[in-house]
Amino acid sequence: MNLHWVRRWGPSILGAAGLWFLSTHVFSDENTGRFFLPIFKWLFPWMSPRNLGRCHTAVRKAAHISVYFVFSAIVFRSVRDGRKGWQRSWALWALAAAAGYAVIDELHQNFVPGRHAALRDVLFDMTGAAMAQAMIWWRRTKQTETRP
16 A cells, blocks of 8 residues: 555545444434533523523534534645645535535435434534634634745
């Protein structure tokens, strides 16, 4: 196997594998609730069960945004392949890869006991991916502006 290819795409493949693991029953609502809800009850003893559930949902949706932010940035790195700067096509390829994987990820969840597919989750995933690309673009343009 070509070592350059492994260095280029290995992190993206590992990231995709990590996302796949996060889509298993281990990270179902029920299982993450067993972890987070007692913490929320301890932190916010006055909160109603309904609002504690909303906090749990907020953490889960923030996780969607966060992991796809990282995944999109890693895919951008793979697409860029060591070249300098920023190009719109690189960002669009990274967004397309993240979007495609988000859809596949949700379809996978449809077949996992305790999980379900939700278009809303794909939108959260894409929000994280787009935020990463916006941050990369902003950092690259700021670096270009500050150089003499």
